[in-house]
Amino acid sequence: MQKRAGKKRANLRDVASKAGVSVATVSRVMNNPDSVAPDTRERVETAMRALHWTPSAAARAINSGRTRFVGALVPTLDSDIFARVLAEMESRLALHRLSLVVATTGGDADIEAQKAQALLDIGAEGLLVSGAAHSPEFRALLERTRLPAVATSWYDPDFLLPTVGYDNRAAANLALGHLADLRHTRIAVLHGPVENNDRTEARLSALRESDVELSFHQTALSVAGGRDATREVIRATPQPSALLCLSDVLAAGAIYECHHAGIKVPQDMSIIGTDDLPGSSQLHPALTTVHLPVGRMGRIAADAIANWVEAHQRPADRLLDIELMVRETTAPPVG
Amino acid sequence: MQKRAGKKRANLRDVASKAGVSVATVSRVMNNPDSVAPDTRERVETAMRALHWTPSAAARAINSGRTRFVGALVPTLDSDIFARVLAEMESRLALHRLSLVVATTGGDADIEAQKAQALLDIGAEGLLVSGAAHSPEFRALLERTRLPAVATSWYDPDFLLPTVGYDNRAAANLALGHLADLRHTRIAVLHGPVENNDRTEARLSALRESDVELSFHQTALSVAGGRDATREVIRATPQPSALLCLSDVLAAGAIYECHHAGIKVPQDMSIIGTDDLPGSSQLHPALTTVHLPVGRMGRIAADAIANWVEAHQRPADRLLDIELMVRETTAPPVG
DNA sequence: TCTAGCTATGTAACCAGTTACATGATCATT
């Protein structure tokens, strides 16, 4: 009466009875084939195929206590930077036989907490998060569950979590220093939205504390946004002699717009970016920018979380070097 | 003698005994809090906190038979296109309360089969794959397990899996048709590697079958690759009057290189791309290209797989419209 | 020929949850 006509997915017991062996034998065929006699193994494998049976990941996980995946929380996938970080993380985690579950937060700390909980609910063994801004709920979650988690894209040894990243303040200062060395004094800063972006915020705060006079221009984080902001900046009198862009995409827009407006780069306008995207060296003229080691960061963070998950070893914080890439878009101001 | 000093992770039974209730009551607090008296609930929640307890995802999954995540297999994350598709998929799947596990294949069909198995091993309920090239092992896996899976980035109603995508041959023909309409006759085709890239292959085969005389130039799929190929093309005599690029990044490189070489676009050289990346309309001059609806594709594929997984309904194939975006890089040839 | 040791396999407990069903207490109804 109970056993209805098939419908349900087969389980290990079904396979065992079909093959005329015990459950232990079936399990052995899966995990330790050598310990089973060849003809028995054969029979079991035939039964598996006949029943379309695949072991249930959940049932295995319940015994091993392992799910073999970690979660990554990023503001957006629709950005060269995060896509590259994730690409590196994914391939690095694969080496540790770990998978990567991606969740986007839109930069919203509440959504981050929510998605972190969702990742936990589906069994993530660890978390990779980006940036410094996290909600109290998120912190509470980490403390309550003691889940291994590594923060990237910034560096702060005092943070609740181990951080793997670069110094965003230093990155901004490096760009500014380069322009100052060239004797630029009228500098406009182009940056993306600050709400929900602690990295931009850190860079801006470093600039604000410098003793150089700067004008700040917030715009959309896109090539078009860079063009818009540049259009506005070049209307000012006196016109700035340099554009410090906190992102390479803005710098690309700035180059286009200067070109469009007949302003010569770098003679009439110096432009410096931040990121060093793969295409930036191919812009015309080639973009001077601050190289952020995002690929390396992804690899290191992946190794760190893998080691924490597997060997229960909390990783050390890692400060990664940034580097000024002087190319063709910066020069001393004329006059 | 048995109960060692703590070490192990607490389970639901530990919480129950600590709170002085039964396991069922603890479970109710988690899943149906209203059915538990407020003070009892309070006691249970206190016990949970005290023991740092979080329910095991695996144990839940074993009962529900659900893991609530699907896997996505993409050639690479390091590409605007796939990053955007995944971004859309992720946010769309979140609406269905499904998570997305990302795996990259490098375009290698064997690695794809391998990673598909790995995704299955960790419990993926469905798969999103891209392109047409798959190994026999991969097909066998799908047939054996009957795992819901949807293929994207191309369209073929005869394929083993439901496909959601556009017609790559039509995309190439649309670009070629535009150049032909402008009366270009000497056209060079720039394309990325064909090995492990069935989409490029499909576009090329459509072009080869056309009655227009074309020269083909394979290069690296990057801005630099586009520049290299263009440098080579413009050396030829007679010089082609148009560059048909099967990818927008190549077209961007082509624009830069023409600019560099003093060739006026579109007067002396027409350039057309394929993809319509967000930055393409911001290039200078703005790139004429074939718009591929990758964002929409991601959303539709995500809905399709979610519906299949949840409602056991195999989705229908979906052919998505492509569109010619005429902007500033194409014009009739001079002379 | 007896026994020790090995191999192939089976039995049943176990992992950490969920849930059908049972139970006892409280409350309203007649």
Next chain:
DNA sequence: AATGATCATGTAACTGGTTACATAGCTAGA
């Protein structure tokens, strides 16, 4: 006061695997 309904909670079976331990059959050494 007896009856029935409702509510809060408990008991135990169940999910689908793994594995410690038991056992039967066979071989080899003394």
